[in-house]
Amino acid sequence: GRKDFDLFRVSEEHDMLRESVRALAEAKIAPFAAEVDEQSRFPQEALDALTANDLHAVHVPEEYGGAGADALATVIVIEEVARVCASSSLIPAVNKLGSMPVMLAGSEDLKRRYLGAVARGDGMFSYCLSEPEAGSDAAAMKTRAVRDGDSWVLDGVKRWITNAGVSEFYTVMAVTDPEKRSKGISAFVVEKSDEGVSFGAPEKKLGIKGSPTREVYLDNVRIPADRIIGEEGTGFATAMKTLDHTRVTIAAQALGIAQGALDYAKGYVRERKQFGKPIADFQGIQFMLADMAMKLEAARQLTYAAAAKSERGDADLTFHGAAAKCFASDAAMEITVDAVQLLGGYGYTRDYPLERMMRDAKITQIYEGTNQVQRIVMARNLPK
Numbered sequence: 001g002r003k004d005f006d007l008f009r010v011s012e013e014h015d016m017l018r019e020s021v022r023a024l025a026e027a028k029i030a031p032f033a034a035e036v037d038e039q040s041r042f043p044q045e046a047l048d049a050l051t052a053n054d055l056h057a058v059h060v061p062e063e064y065g066g067a068g069a070d071a072l073a074t075v076i077v078i079e080e081v082a083r084v085c086a087s088s089s090l091i092p093a094v095n096k097l098g099s100m101p102v103m104l105a106g107s108e109d110l111k112r113r114y115l116g117a118v119a120r121g122d123g124m125f126s127y128c129l130s131e132p133e134a135g136s137d138a139a140a141m142k143t144r145a146v147r148d149g150d151s152w153v154l155d156g157v158k159r160w161i162t163n164a165g166v167s168e169f170y171t172v173m174a175v176t177d178p179e180k181r182s183k184g185i186s187a188f189v190v191e192k193s194d195e196g197v198s199f200g201a202p203e204k205k206l207g208i209k210g211s212p213t214r215e216v217y218l219d220n221v222r223i224p225a226d227r228i229i230g231e232e233g234t235g236f237a238t239a240m241k242t243l244d245h246t247r248v249t250i251a252a253q254a255l256g257i258a259q260g261a262l263d264y265a266k267g268y269v270r271e272r273k274q275f276g277k278p279i280a281d282f283q284g285i286q287f288m289l290a291d292m293a294m295k296l297e298a299a300r301q302l303t304y305a306a307a308a309k310s311e312r313g314d315a316d317l318t319f320h321g322a323a324a325k326c327f328a329s330d331a332a333m334e335i336t337v338d339a340v341q342l343l344g345g346y347g348y349t350r351d352y353p354l355e356r357m358m359r360d361a362k363i364t365q366i367y368e369g370t371n372q373v374q375r376i377v378m379a380r381n382l383p384k
């Protein structure tokens with residue numbers, strides 16, 4: 001992939017990628033978005049279409065059989081899928097989240113096995129950090145991993161796991177030395193088929209209803225010793241480094257949702273007539289659209305700059321990943337609320353996609369660290 005981006009102009013390749021993903025998303029994913037939300041069912045059509053076009057895990061490097069998309073290209077894919085269906089955008093996003101620890105710290109053997117499997121579409125990857133009593137305070141986790149001969153034995157409960165049950169592979173953070181808090185946490189690859197792995201009932205959520213969120217139960221799960229990701233005790237740092245990169249993908253999701261809402265509302269106000277003319281002719285409406293577009297563009301610039309930092313591995317990614325995620329998700333929430341408002345009563349009904357987009361936007365302020373946690377991260381890593 002390309003290592004450098006012109007901050008103020010996206011390359012022709014990136015623009016072409018956007019056009020092709022937009023066409024695919026509109027043809028193969030958009031038609032099911034309302035139904036997937038209404039029925040709270042997994043968007044299998046989206047997974048099939050994305051996999052057929054090598055877009056389900058675009059971030060996997062070519063040397064492991066992937067498409068080798070750079071961080072900005074990955075952002076663009078997620079953005080364009082989220083523009084029509086936020087639930088479906090979690091397929092490429094969470095595949096990156098779940099497999100990033102392996103990419104950052106895994107042995108060559110783990111990379112070949114698991115990145116290859118994800119790239120081929122043999123299974124998706126989920127990320128298991130949070131627990132019922134350890135959300136924002138991730139290092140307070142209780143899940144244990146104990147070494148026993150040539151195996152590790154894992155025991156505990158992970159909560160809020162995106163795509164749990166449909167994913168084949170799970171990165172699990174667990175305590176290997178309870179005396180050391182964050183320095184006593186290690187990361188492992190667990191497979192759905194490992195004995196002792198099971199799942200809770202799907203959570204009943206406000207939005208992203210097409211993406212199952214379930215607890216993952218680890219009941220004396222015995223895995224080969226070589227499934228540890230990196231050195232013992234480095235799992236928390238790997239988990240945090242992963243989030244530095246993938247918070248950029250949550251920003252991308254927020255951008256996509258907001259773009260979808262703005263595009264729809266813009267079209268609507270040009271058609272809708274009141275007081276004898278399209279409501280788009282009223283300055284009150286024009287000012288709302290201007291503010292929405294301004295916030296979206298600011299969020300996009302911040303996100304693309306963060307993507308460039310993610311691709312280059314810049315030291316200040318921690319601040320910029322958190323800032324992009326925080327800013328873009330807040331912008332998406334404001335923009336989708338305003339988009340509902342522009343449609344008036346229609347915006348409030350399920351006959352139009354705006355209320356779904358508004359509900360879907362809310363999660364981007366919460367997951368991969370609440371926006372309050374993003375501020376903690378930013379404050380600890382202020383730009384020099």
Ligand code: CAA
Binds near residue numbers: 182236318367
């Ligand atoms: N890069 C590298 N290493 C890092 C790091 C980073 N960005 N951040 C922390 N570390 C390492 C360091 O080694 C650090 O030790 P030193 O201070 O000695 O360098 C060690 O981790 C401990 O870090 P902190 O002292 O900062 O840890 P903390 O307990 O104070 O927690 C926190 C910091 C930022 C609040 C962190 O707990 C956090 O990010 N919480 C939110 C968790 C989160 O985002 N959860 C989302 C789950 S995933 C999800 O939502 C997706 C889904 O599927 C639903």
